[in-house]
Amino acid sequence: MTPLKGACIIGQSGGPTAVINASALGCIEAALASEHITKVYAAENGIKGVLDDRLYIMDLEDSCELSLLKYTPSSAFGTCRYKLKDFIVDDTDYKRILNLFRKYDIRYFFYNGGNDSMDTCSKISSYLNQNNYECRIIGIPKTVDNDLLGTDHCPGYGSAAKFVATSCMEIYKDAIVYGTGSITILEFMGRNAGWLTASSTLATYKGFGPDLIYLPEIPFDLANFIADVSSIYEKKGDVLVAVSEGIKDKSSTYISAYFSDLTKHTDAFGHSRMGGLAAGLASFVSTKIDTKVRGIEFGLTQRCAAHIASETDIEEAYTIGRAALAAALGGATDQLVGFERIPGTKYQCRIKMFDLIDVATAEKKIPREWINAAGNGLLPAFIDYALPLIQGETKMPKEDGLPRFANLKKIMTWEI
Amino acid sequence: MTPLKGACIIGQSGGPTAVINASALGCIEAALASEHITKVYAAENGIKGVLDDRLYIMDLEDSCELSLLKYTPSSAFGTCRYKLKDFIVDDTDYKRILNLFRKYDIRYFFYNGGNDSMDTCSKISSYLNQNNYECRIIGIPKTVDNDLLGTDHCPGYGSAAKFVATSCMEIYKDAIVYGTGSITILEFMGRNAGWLTASSTLATYKGFGPDLIYLPEIPFDLANFIADVSSIYEKKGDVLVAVSEGIKDKSSTYISAYFSDLTKHTDAFGHSRMGGLAAGLASFVSTKIDTKVRGIEFGLTQRCAAHIASETDIEEAYTIGRAALAAALGGATDQLVGFERIPGTKYQCRIKMFDLIDVATAEKKIPREWINAAGNGLLPAFIDYALPLIQGETKMPKEDGLPRFANLKKIMTWEI
Known part of the structure; x- marks a missing residue:
């Protein structure tokens, strides 16, 4: 031609x-x-x-x-x-x-x-x-x-995943240093597919990453979530959790919407506020488990961190x-x-x-067979897939x- | 001896x-x-x-x-x-x-x-x-x-400052890309001294940084803040703002406390919530200026980002x-x-x-003579001080x- x-x-x-x-x-x-x-x-x-x-x-x-x-x-x-x-x-x-x-x-x-x-x-x-x-x-x-x-x-994706995994490793090191117990909930981008949140498991693979990972691919249940977190907290004293902004319950309602009741309330200026998922979950966990609970929402940095x-x-x-x-x-x-x-x-x-x-x-989702049976973590097949992309x-x-x-x-x- | x-x-x-x-x-x-x-x-x-x-x-x-x-x-x-x-x-x-x-x-x-x-x-x-x-x-x-x-x-400090300045440069590039106007408010650590927030000015020095920087050293006034932001927004269409978590008004009340009225309200589970400063200011700005307004709180990463x-x-x-x-x-x-x-x-x-x-x-504060007259930016003396520390x-x-x-x-x- x-x-x-x-x-x-x-x-x-x-x-x-x-x-x-x-x-x-x-x-x-x-x-x-x-x-x-x-x-x-x-x-x-x-x-x-x-x-x-x-x-x-x-x-x-x-x-x-x-x-x-x-x-x-x-x-x-x-x-x-x-x-x-x-x-x-x-x-x-x-x-x-x-x-x-x-x-x-x-x-x-x-x-x-x-x-x-x-x-x-x-x-x-x-x-x-x-x-x-x-x-x-x-x-x-x-x-x-x-x-x-x-x-x-x-x-x-590879660059964003490298930033997410690296930051998770650093936050893991930071979050546990007081030795007084802590639960840290990290929120990553992904409305319908959990690829970016899943990349936090690469930090876990290196020994310093989330204990629990929740993706939009798997229906999220608050009671199961609390049970998961409690169980790790009792065992280890410190818990690191990664959640995708788009996690939904079995009726396909965004979990972040559970906390958006906030928008009905107003601050001192009469303005309504949107609550973030990590902050909402942290607030919920802190009523169930008596320890230091933090929610951290990864902002724009996760998609533009060219330095890493x-x-x-x-x-x-x-x-x-x-x-x-x-x-x-x-x-x-x-x-x-x-x-x-x-x-x-x-x-x-x-x-x-x-x-x-x-x-x-x-939209391409994470295959079900790459996610563990409990739906709160990734299997080695995901690591085989993602690890080469961050090299x-x-x-x-x-x-x-x-x-x-x-x-x-x-x-x-x-x-x- | x-x-x-x-x-x-x-x-x-x-x-x-x-x-x-x-x-x-x-x-x-x-x-x-x-x-x-x-x-x-x-x-x-x-x-x-x-x-x-x-x-x-x-x-x-x-x-x-x-x-x-x-x-x-x-x-x-x-x-x-x-x-x-x-x-x-x-x-x-x-x-x-x-x-x-x-x-x-x-x-x-x-x-x-x-x-x-x-x-x-x-x-x-x-x-x-x-x-x-x-x-x-x-x-x-x-x-x-x-x-x-x-x-x-x-x-x-030098490492945290390098992360802050680098991230500001990256977020600056990211925040302006739609060309439809935006105001992005970044919150950094520092309850009483603004050194870390001030380091965002190194990004401005390189051409991609905050237009406005507010430090705990200078009493913060909401009306002046809105005037500052409006003025830049009208000129440039996109505004990047850095605030220290510890900014206070002239009565020494934390500005974050203005938004903590939130804590009186509860979400769907009956739990109260603490509002972040960046989110609170973003919410306030969005009632005054009709554009996309975002608040981003830099979490633990700013103090543990060993990778940079x-x-x-x-x-x-x-x-x-x-x-x-x-x-x-x-x-x-x-x-x-x-x-x-x-x-x-x-x-x-x-x-x-x-x-x-x-x-x-x-506690050592930033000298007044390193901050501009309007109290919303840093002068070259600060850059001379901080730039060598991030090399x-x-x-x-x-x-x-x-x-x-x-x-x-x-x-x-x-x-x-």
Whole structure:
């Protein structure tokens, strides 16, 4: 097949990760080097930048500065959570996209995101097809949630998992030092899939991690939870618990909603408050067990901790960005570029293409057989899966003892 | 002076840090190598281990494993928050201490902690003196709060500051990516002194940090706070704010108490809840400014993040541990071993001894002249002070991509 000649756009979508920019870099570098790509654009705030004609010209960036994207967390070009309507219902957005693609002769579109972003790609692809506009559309996976179907794992997950496991080990050491008993409840991201929370078990594997882990995959029962915690507390005196923000009871009610009665109450200023799950569970436990109980909610840090990113994750994110471009040049379209794990004792992955339609909007859960019978811990199969993904240390350059992030010019098309 | 011959104890006290074990290691290694020290003990849970005759024998540890203490966070031997009564009032504890010191022929006592620990040292020293028991007592500074008088800075602070500044840079990148406006409020440790919160300004210095910083040193006013935040929000669209947990209004009421009206309310289980400062302020701001507002409380991680410890801090912590032993062998007692900064453009510190009585219980605040006129940011003098303390990266050994902590035998005296 003769490679298609034209310009390309790369867009970033959904929540940031520590390595989403590494994927962008891989794709941009490969595009800049290709004789078939006439111009390389990055969309500001993903598809919103495409709709609003806000494109940064990558050809004008300094290549050294650009290369620092490999170690710069979060979405360098901005992101969005914008859902395209079905074009049968309303094709306004699609017309704008087609107009912009024509204006800049866009023949390659790369979208780096999670399941919703793959849905966006799939819809745009169908519309362009119907309008006989030739354009290769490739999804690049990205999510700390690790919940994309098809691909063995998602870039971003390994780094977030490494931060979670490392922090758990450090907090374990910290939480037990008074020798007077303690229960510490750590809350991690994950509404429907527990991959990130489960990675805390890697700390346990090294001897300093949670005693109990609760995932959205398993219905959560407060009475069982208290029994679990009490039993460990009586045995050890200190208990470390990891919970996923999305744990639900058997009626599919979020456990965090149990504590949201708080929102009916107001503080001194008359404002209502949302209670966090870790704080709510800690408060509940402290009425049942007389000891020091703490709830710690891991905030944004868990998804953007580039300083402790996994080298494996960084390199894979970069590689998959390059692979996306190579696949598109080779004729692929309407596909997600992902990983397939090669069986064997040594960890190895190969690039594999998946049809977008098969991965859009669905979520991959942790297999039941990787979770223990009691539903409060992970089995060795999960460790075999996750441990290779956190290997190796980042080579993030430092300046004054702090990260040296990429400092891009970000020149818009209308600025030249 | 002929060096005193006898055994030594090292104890750890107060909240853990990333490098308190590096100080312990420096002291223990130097003690094991000294011909004047007959036996080296570490007290379990600080002074409580001394009272309860729970001493670990360091002479029986493997030296390679011991050396990993340099990169193992938190208090390896356990810590405590135990306040000795005045011995005029009640000398029960002191008698037990003297008995134990006689039993093991303890002639050197090293206590690694903050201001309260220095008070403990000072009291024990006076009592032993009055009872004509010769023992050299040396305090070793340690606190992420950095609030000990005398010494230029405290081991533990540089590493915590490096974590805070790095995390702020990463969160800054993450918080602004949607381009739809946001206000993010980060809460750091520090009840009375704002050193740790102030270190977030190092992120601002690198271009990715808080726009506003509020410290316990400056009376906090909610109306001014809202005006500050609104002004930045109108200018930039995204606002990052750092607050110290201990900010107070001009009547010295903790701002966190404004939101503790929550404790009067109960959740679905009838349990009361404590509200965090960041969450409370976020809730307040969201009623005044119509945008996405988040509050993030940095938990235990800020004091135990050994994975991003400052090499300068690690090496200084180790050095000061060795210096404590050298000073005691040289005849010093009743003193704190600290740092004095040598004036000049290049950062350099020398060891300096301070009388315990002068540092016990007092707290060092950030000088007013290092804070801007509006009281919501730091001036370059603070950066000159803090930046050298976060330089260099940890050489923490890894195993399976995760920290390899020291695994000590911890053999008690009565176990052999």
